[in-house]
Amino acid sequence: xxxxxxxxxxxxxxxxxxxxxxxxxxxxxxxxxxxxxxxxxxxxxxxxxxxxxxxxxxxxxxxxxxxxxxxxxxxxxxxxxxxxxxxxxxxxxxxxxxxxxxxxxxxxxxxxxxxxxxxxxxxxxxxxxxxxxxxxxxxxxxxxxxxxxxxxxxxxxxxxxxxxxxxxxxxxxxxxxxxxxxxxxxxxxxxxxxxxxxxxxxxxxxxxxxxxxxxxxxxxxxxxxxxxxxxxxxxxxxxxxxxxxxxxxxxxxxxxxxxxxxxxxxxxxxxxxxxxxxxxxxxxxxxxxxxxxx
Amino acid sequence: xxxxxxxxxxxxxxxxxxxxxxxxxxxxxxxxxxxxxxxxxxxxxxxxxxxxxxxxxxxxxxxxxxxxxxxxxxxxxxxxxxxxxxxxxxxxxxxxxxxxxxxxxxxxxxxxxxxxxxxxxxxxxxxxxxxxxxxxxxxxxxxxxxxxxxxxxxxxxxxxxxxxxxxxxxxxxxxxxxxxxxxxxxxxxxxxxxxxxxxxxxxxxxxxxxxxxxxxxxxxxxxxxxxxxxxxxxxxxxxxxxxxx
Amino acid sequence: xxxxxxxxxxxxxxxxxxxxxxxxxxxxxxxxxxxxxxxxxxxxxxxxxxxxxxxxxxxxxxxxxxxxxxxxxxxxxxxxxxxxxxxxxxxxxxxxxxxxxxxxxxxxxxxxxxxxxxxxxxxxxxxxxxxxxxxxxxxxxxxxxxxxxxxxxxxxxxxxxxxxxxxxxxxxxxxxxxxxxxxxxxxxxxxxxxxxxxxxxxxxxxxxxxxxxxxxxxxxxxxxxxxxxxxxxxxxxxxxxxxxxxxxxxxxxxxxxxxxxxxxxxxxxxxxxxxxxxxxxxxxxxxxxxxxxxxxxxxxxxxxxxxxxxxxxxxxxxxxxxxxxxxxxxxxxxxxxx
Numbered sequence: 001x002x003x004x005x006x007x008x009x010x011x012x013x014x015x016x017x018x019x020x021x022x023x024x025x026x027x028x029x030x031x032x033x034x035x036x037x038x039x040x041x042x043x044x045x046x047x048x049x050x051x052x053x054x055x056x057x058x059x060x061x062x063x064x065x066x067x068x069x070x071x072x073x074x075x076x077x078x079x080x081x082x083x084x085x086x087x088x089x090x091x092x093x094x095x096x097x098x099x100x101x102x103x104x105x106x107x108x109x110x111x112x113x114x115x116x117x118x119x120x121x122x123x124x125x126x127x128x129x130x131x132x133x134x135x136x137x138x139x140x141x142x143x144x145x146x147x148x149x150x151x152x153x154x155x156x157x158x159x160x161x162x163x164x165x166x167x168x169x170x171x172x173x174x175x176x177x178x179x180x181x182x183x184x185x186x187x188x189x190x191x192x193x194x195x196x197x198x199x200x201x202x203x204x205x206x207x208x209x210x211x212x213x214x215x216x217x218x219x220x221x222x223x224x225x226x227x228x229x230x231x232x233x234x235x236x237x238x239x240x241x242x243x244x245x246x247x248x249x250x251x252x253x254x255x256x257x258x259x260x261x262x263x264x265x266x267x268x269x270x271x272x273x274x275x276x277x278x279x280x281x282x283x284x285x286x287x288x289x290x291x292x293x294x
Numbered sequence: 295x296x297x298x299x300x301x302x303x304x305x306x307x308x309x310x311x312x313x314x315x316x317x318x319x320x321x322x323x324x325x326x327x328x329x330x331x332x333x334x335x336x337x338x339x340x341x342x343x344x345x346x347x348x349x350x351x352x353x354x355x356x357x358x359x360x361x362x363x364x365x366x367x368x369x370x371x372x373x374x375x376x377x378x379x380x381x382x383x384x385x386x387x388x389x390x391x392x393x394x395x396x397x398x399x400x401x402x403x404x405x406x407x408x409x410x411x412x413x414x415x416x417x418x419x420x421x422x423x424x425x426x427x428x429x430x431x432x433x434x435x436x437x438x439x440x441x442x443x444x445x446x447x448x449x450x451x452x453x454x455x456x457x458x459x460x461x462x463x464x465x466x467x468x469x470x471x472x473x474x475x476x477x478x479x480x481x482x483x484x485x486x487x488x489x490x491x492x493x494x495x496x497x498x499x500x501x502x503x504x505x506x507x508x509x510x511x512x513x514x515x516x517x518x519x520x521x522x523x524x525x526x527x528x529x530x531x532x533x534x535x536x537x538x539x
Numbered sequence: 540x541x542x543x544x545x546x547x548x549x550x551x552x553x554x555x556x557x558x559x560x561x562x563x564x565x566x567x568x569x570x571x572x573x574x575x576x577x578x579x580x581x582x583x584x585x586x587x588x589x590x591x592x593x594x595x596x597x598x599x600x601x602x603x604x605x606x607x608x609x610x611x612x613x614x615x616x617x618x619x620x621x622x623x624x625x626x627x628x629x630x631x632x633x634x635x636x637x638x639x640x641x642x643x644x645x646x647x648x649x650x651x652x653x654x655x656x657x658x659x660x661x662x663x664x665x666x667x668x669x670x671x672x673x674x675x676x677x678x679x680x681x682x683x684x685x686x687x688x689x690x691x692x693x694x695x696x697x698x699x700x701x702x703x704x705x706x707x708x709x710x711x712x713x714x715x716x717x718x719x720x721x722x723x724x725x726x727x728x729x730x731x732x733x734x735x736x737x738x739x740x741x742x743x744x745x746x747x748x749x750x751x752x753x754x755x756x757x758x759x760x761x762x763x764x765x766x767x768x769x770x771x772x773x774x775x776x777x778x779x780x781x782x783x784x785x786x787x788x789x790x791x792x793x794x795x796x797x798x799x800x801x802x803x804x805x806x807x808x809x810x811x812x813x814x815x816x817x818x819x820x821x822x823x824x825x826x827x828x829x830x831x832x833x834x835x836x837x838x839x840x841x842x843x844x845x846x847x848x849x850x851x852x853x854x855x856x857x858x859x860x861x862x863x864x865x866x867x868x869x870x871x872x873x874x875x876x877x
Contacts, residue, residue, distance in 0.1 A: 110831030274659035
């Protein structure tokens with residue numbers, strides 16, 4: 001029987017992973033909820049966000065606290081990239097079959113993956129933790145870095161912030177309306193086009209931010225785009241496509257399943273992802289908090 | 295032929311159809327009327343298996359078809375046309391009707407024969423009787439609204455129905471087209487001994503060919519009977535005051 | 540359009556395919572074998588995509604299953620080629636039946652994601668089941684089919700083994716394509732088209748939509764399995780990444796590249812894809828980048844793919860000198876499915 005501190009450590013690990021996943025998956029869910037597009041390139045935005053953060057930190061090298069502006073800068077750059085992609089390219093595919101939109105985002109994955117390789121090579125890169133959050137605390141026998149703690153507080157805060165904006169502000173109302181009925185919204189005078197662009201940018205911002213913030217914890221490698229997008233899909237499916245709190249719940253569940261699943265079935269962690277996704281889609285396709293399909 | 299007994303359907307707290315009953319005898323032409331939102335389309339969807347009622351039964355020729363799969367109900371002899379034209383837009387008119395012949399006669403499992411050679415004469419006949427023969431090779435999605443409605447009818451008839459449910463068959467038609475369509479329906483019903491149940495907004499149409507009329511209002515049936523009876527019905531007049539075409 | 544239709548494309552393609560060994564180049568034969576096998580793979584996917592309207596992201600699973608089943612039978616059980624090949628197809632079809640049953644209950648995005656999930660499960664099994672599938676190492680050294688009997692034939696006997704196997708492939712692929720053609724022209728195929736056009740209406744003409752979609756899924760799986768089995772032999776080895784989801788993207792791209800509304804579209808796409816791949820990878824390692832750009836150009840500029848664009852161009856040329864009934868170019872669209 002493993003010690004409590006070991007279990008607690010796994011729990012914290014699962015929580016940290018979950019928070020990052022939530023950050024990224026919430027962007028995916030937001031984009032799907034409003035634009036009805038499943039953005040395969042979301043993982044690529046995450047990866048480029050990480051690389052950009054690394055690059056910006058390097059350029060600000062002598063400055064000690066370069067990390068925070070770098071992370072923010074990377075996230076904003078990704079938001080801009082998302083905006084350009086949506087405005088110039090994606091919007092022309094809305095009228096077409098979903099397949100075209102999916103293939104477009106997949107084409108972006110191919111392109112961005114190689115762009116990253118061209119610009120930053122294939123070596124592993126890493127970013128050190130910001131000095132302001134160096135160090136860790138001891139809790140119940142487990143060492144928790146302050147940085148991880150910060151992430152665990154930041155992400156729910158962002159979640160609540162978004163929830164508040166969506167539910168309580170005029171902007172949020174427009175977004176929710178766009179998700180439900182684009183035609184009527186357009187007829188009411190709201191500029192649906194900019195709502196879409198805006199949402200895509202916000203979603204991409206979240207992906208870029210996630211990528212930037214994960215750099216002190218995980219190394220930056222090619223292939224992290226594909227890895228994260230599959231996990232983000234799972235999270236969003238578990239919680240329910242388009243449901244904000246569903247994504248949060250899905251991330252928490254997935255984080256813990258991964259953490260403890262490895263203990264129980266070490267050989268089968270590779271299955272966990274796909275079996276979980278298949279199970280949800282078979283038994284309850286609209287996820288835990290989504291709307292039933294028919 | 296068709297019995298609907300106390301069907302009810304609620305969506306998220308809104309009761310679209312509340313305890314509606316009606317019956318249509320073989321060979322009869324019946325209509326369901328009511329203002330917008332009265333629940334006519336929902337009622338149709340409940341009858342044809344597109345939706346499952348929360349309560350009540352639907353019987354076709356004495357057999358319980360409540361909530362059965364739509365394709366089963368179709369194969370049992372019920373045909374349907376839709377309010378918003380619902381045809382196979384990318385196929386030609388000929389192919390539309392031919393497809394219906396093929397599927398209804400259960401050739402869907404045939405992996406071997408050449409589909410284009412099946413039921414050619416039957417399709418020709420049906421198209422001729424509907425006056426569509428000159429448009430046979432036109433892509434149906436490109437036709438006018440009225441022509442598409444005729445194709446819709448053709449598809450429904452190719453399924454050799456005993457009872458035909460028509461959801462607003464003259465919606466969006468000019469007066470002349472409406473007249474033509476009604477004559478056509480009457481003739482076909484007579485020739486094939488069809489039972490018709492349709493919904494309509496155009497009162498003229500309804501009163502000209504319906505033998506029995508049911509009136510729906512906010513999900514409930516408020517009147518049932520012959521045209522004369524319904525016209526004289528107090529509540530019906532109240533509901534329709536100001537809504538006459 | 541009738542001119543294009545009158546050309547007996549099937550014979551043309553078949554004849555062209557048969558010419559390749561006579562060119563005497565190992566490379567050409569290699570590429571041609573690749574094209575033949577992957578054409579079948581892409582065409583099997585198009586049964587789902589272009590004809591039934593189902594987007595599957597997990598078609599590689601059946602490719603892989605067919606490959607593993609055939610290779611295992613030939614390698615471990617020493618079974619002869621043809622039965623193993625058919626067994627590969629049947630095994631893939633069996634899995635398609637089980638997976639497809641759950642997939643067709645869903646629509647669109649959810650359908651696509653479940654096909655993806657199942658494919659990943661198959662991949663994970665192949666990756667981990669060391670005893671049977673060889674795990675990460677896969678099954679190298681898959682034996683060649685016994686085609687020694689060919690050496691005794693007049694012309695064919697002079698060819699290298701690679702050419703002989705190529706001819707066997709062409710024959711098998713031709714038979715499969717003929718089968719697919721027959722199926723598409725049959726009432727069953729007609730129903731699939733009808734389902735794609737308007738699934739709701741299809742129900743009300745007596746079509747059990749789900750049953751038909753499942754049947755299409757199984758047939759597509761069968762032919763994917765056959766192509767996988769052939770590929771395993773051609774590749775001289777079967778590996779887990781045959782099933783990885785990015786492998787599923789290949790027939791999708793080939794089909795879009797060639798055009799999904801034309802019967803030969805996916806084959807054209809497969810040829811174009813493979814040739815392009817050969818050319819690009821000899822210059823640069825950034826093949827994914829190139830593929831991504833090509834895909835985007837396709838999606839925005841040539842949505843009908845190569846075949847679709849060509850057919851459209853021919854129609855426009857034909858329609859111009861004869862401005863008769865406005866329905867002339869439109870009516871031809873149904874011919875384009877030739």
